Amino acid sequence: MTGRVRAVALGGGHGLHATLTALRRITPDVTAVVTVADDGGSSGRLRRELGLLPPGDLRQALAALAAAEDGGTLWSEVFQHRFGGTGALAGHAVGNLLLAGLFEVLGDPVAALDEARRLVGVSGRVLPMCPEPLEIEAEVTGLEQGAVSHIRGQVAVASTPGQVQRITLHNPLRPGVPPVACREAVEAVLSADVVFLGPGSWFTSVLPHLLVPELQDALVRTRATRVVILNLIPQPGETAGFSPERHLDVLFEHAPRLRVDAVIADRNSVPTPARLHHAAEELGGRAHLGDVCAAGAVGRHDPDALASCVREALGLHRER
Template sequence: MRAVALGGGHGLHATLTALRRITDDVTAVVTVADDGGSSGRLRRELGLLPPGDLRQALSALAAAEDGGPLWAEVFQHRFGGTGALAGHAVGNLLLAGLFEVLGDPVAALDEAARLVGVSGRVLPMCTDPLEIEAEVTGLQNGDISRIRGQVAVASTPGQVQRVTLRDPGRPGHPPRACAAAVDAVLGADVVLLGPGSWFTSVLPHLMVPELHDALVRTRASRTVILNLVPQPGETAGFSPERHLHVLSEHAPTLRLDAVVADHDAVPTPARLRKAAAEMGATAHLDHIADPNVAERHDPDALASCLRKALGLTGSGEEGRWR
């Protein structure tokens, strides 16, 4: 089964960790608009793709054999202290070096995947760093404010209404999708969106024209995985069904096949089922939260729920995707 997961940060890490329990053929398509922390520093200083979310995806897909777990741990290690390296993750620095030496982000990520022991592939949604711009209410007497930057959008005390993407290197032009990412979506059997920061990790994929068109046209089964809790700033006060409504507002022609959510995170299941049906999907509610880690999905439980949502039950699982 060829699976493609789109997102960024911890949400994409959760999806990839669960997908590894279902298939070895996994491609991660990662947002490239981060401007905070180690990624933001490297982006500003070197003009490269922000590597943090790409590093997270590589770590999630690291194989269990051939030294993969050690390299995955090294990739995630952050330097301490107070010097120039403080706060930088080893994987961020290694990816930045590969980007500069090879001059091709896709080739650099393929080489990093080989080093870490990834059985699938990690791709950027665009090969140029992007900038998120959001329309926000609640900041100035009910007027709409425009704020720019992933960190600013994620931490705004206002209510995000809509996001768009800008390519700082090509003002006035829409962002260009990574061709390999578009091909992966079109050739997939299963495509997954979410969980993650809704306006800064999930929706940006739909703001890239070629990637949006591929998500609409693909013959793959399309599944959305909802967050366990609303996020302060971005989605404060959002119900589970509101997440789907916002998704539909940003991509009116996108149809879904399944929506996966944690049973305890859905106060009114009937409303979620109705919202899912409006997008052509069936809602699947199960206990998929990690009981030991707050606000994190349990990989085994999420994998089990995904199998049900994708119809991967019984002895005919493998044959269905051949």
Template structure:
């Protein structure tokens, strides 16, 4: 099965960890708007794509139950101390070097996956670093809507995020460009996955890149949305599961989805969620996919089983 997963950070890591239990033909399409931590430092100093979420996706596809390769472990190693390297992950530095030497982020990521033994592929959603801009209410007593910029600022805002847009700092006023290989992967996929993850900063940005949005709408693949287990403090504090789907529809009203996967224990009103999913053309699949040992994390084996069930369900409906 040719599967494509779109997202970033820990949420995409969860989806990829589940998908590699099902198929070796997995492509990750990763957000490139991070401006914090090691990624933000490298982005500001070198003007390159932020490598952190790309590194995490590579690591998820390289991971194995027997511990994986030494290179995969080194790739994730983060320097300590209090010098210039403090906080940098080895993989971030390696990707930054490959970006500069090869001058092509796709070629650089393909070389990195060979090094650490990844059978799938990792692609940026855009070949240029992007900036998230959000409309946020609740920051002042007068109820006014304010504009804030930057992934970290949006993810940690104490206000209520209403809507986001993408900016191109290297081409002010320009529309975000899609990675051509990512568009091809979506159009050639048999199954496409959105979520889980930071809704406004990792999931929705893919829908705001025009060519990628059009590919997602046109794709004949089975489309699956995997919901978060808990709202994210700041970014989606107070959001119900169905509110996540409402926001998705607001940002991409033409997108139709086949299945919404939700953890049974994380949904207070299953009927309301099913109604919201139906608005996207989807059926809701409730399952126990939370990791009982790690709060707020998906169990990869349970999620893989649920994905198989979702694909079988849609396969029977389409046949």
């Protein structure tokens, strides 16, 4: 892999933020493809009141790409500012309101996000995985003895005390119709040099991308190097009790045609390295273990260490 690397990262929330922060250290050509199923907090309120894409994860991706070591621009700081108090604005981030306004005025989420990235000074691009808001449904065991329960909504799935077995995606605006991928997101995946999945909430931020048929097909067909970044710790509810290799098993269960080239994990988060190496080989790739956890911050990746591990997995160190 030579020259300027075209990187695409798929995910949402804090996990995607970690990947994007690391990728900024490698290349300026970064595209984030973001989940659009959030139904909690400020995003959920705006989604229910205005019928728009939930803006929170999109805002986080823009902030990650705009951030600089010295704190970034004033606009990027204002974009992340969240109102306090107890009134109607309490809990809303300025960036969420700005994106909602752009969505309504321009009538095109991609054009709105492109305008927002110019405002906050982002060199990369942020795209929704689907131009319409989606809803997650999960099959969960452990809530009723001997029964499989079905629960809907990202917050409900992320916080369930049961064990999530499988998820499906629905478009509440078009019942029975499979989710349609954002055209620009599909094009970005197909033209990328490297594509990343994870880290993040496995069932609500990572796997949803594989359940948009056109996006899964693009991930299968792309000639890009496909990299999975594993979480540092299991997430209560979603992946409680999951081993690192179980994360890969679930990935394959939701997208049997998908193959990966590299799996990145923190060496201290992998109790049995041989099993992870075998699981990565089963998907066609190789596991890369490194010290990528931030010192003194449980469950948080160190951006410099993660960037270094990514370079190693892509062979960029050898080119230097």
